[in-house]
Amino acid sequence: MAPRKFLDNMTAQNGIVPVVVVDTAEKKTQSPTLLDADEFRRQSHQVLDLIAEYYDRMGDYPVHPPVTPGFLRNLLPPDAPFRPEPDAFSSALKDVRDIILPGLTHWQSARHMAHFPASSSTIGALGEALTAGINVVPFTWAASPSATELEMLVVYWLGKALHLPKSLLFAGGGGGTLLGTSCEAILCTLVAARDRKLAEIGGNRISDLVVYCSDQTHFAFRKAARIAGILRDHCRAIPTCHDNMFALSPTKLQAAMQADVEAGLVPLFLCATLGTTQTTAVDPIGELCAVTTPHGVWVHVDAAYASSALVCPEFTHVIDGVEAVDSFSMNAHKWLLANNDCCAMWVKKPSALVAALGPEQDLILKDAASEGHNVVDYMDWTMTLTRRFRALKMWLVLRCYASKACVTTSAITSAWPRRSRRWSRPTKGSRW
């Protein structure tokens, strides 16, 4: 559809303020040449060939390179060139091929067993390329309407695909966003919880707040607590044991909270985990919420590692009781075919996030368009102003792989998460 026609239709349907569209010929003379189309095509082919060749040759590399610290410093010049050499891009790509690639740890190698999986797929990689090429900054709705609305849609699709409860989705009064990492998701939700609690008990009582996790919880949580101003010795890492498959015990949590309340402290936040990094332990979400609810504690589920398995209905019992949690986050870049980076976060009450992370005064960037129009200004949901158009990549992955991704995930999970007993459907009676 021609741009003019498309915009006329949009205006008629949605009441969007008309934008003046210049004709193509006129546009050519007005736009600065930011990107030379022919040069871009030529160089893109070089990059695509290099990536394809890298994947072809992946098996030839040792997974971890035989290099010593500082090796690269000796191979590349100490200063950036003052003027570009002729065909600088080709010779830079030669450096990538000959010097940089051999010094990498090859995370996409089938023999890479370290850390955690960093999922990659053709569509995920091309989605990243498309995002970088388009290069918009969707911090408010008006700053990039399609990017904002696609993000709202894709977190809704993803939430439903993972069988999350309606209360965390836009359709149920909650909502989601795409961030870079789980560290950000945990910090943002903790800050929202902190501000909500301080508004209730008084801003001067931050040193009374206590947060809870297990000794298996990712260190991202302790770091977030420090950044959020929680005293270091007010982070209770409750011991787990092998008999419980390293899951957090509600009884121990209850005892810890009771002791804190008796000491005049204020329980604030529980970070439960779905699939701890070391052992894929699963904390019993519903039973933990039964303990935290009377204390008005915000419960976040860190599902960074394992939640992709939730696309399989046979695993959804591991989140029984999740309707009671306040927030949930997962990394689609770990195991759901999205390339780095893509952390999805859902909250039950977006207003708590906006109260903590939105602007304090009417800044020039405040976007009146989003008020009362069922769209959001995502800059108010996170720490950063500049944001990436991650929704495009995630939408492409879900749109193009769809049920195929679920089948792949299902095939992996049937062999994989049995390390934790909770991944098998429980028999009657509590194990805690």
Ligand SMILES: Cc1ncc(COP(=O)(O)O)c(C=O)c1O
């Ligand atoms: C369970 C869990 N939580 C949090 C994180 C931190 O994730 P990110 O690197 O996206 O901040 C990880 C990463 O391995 C993880 O496995």
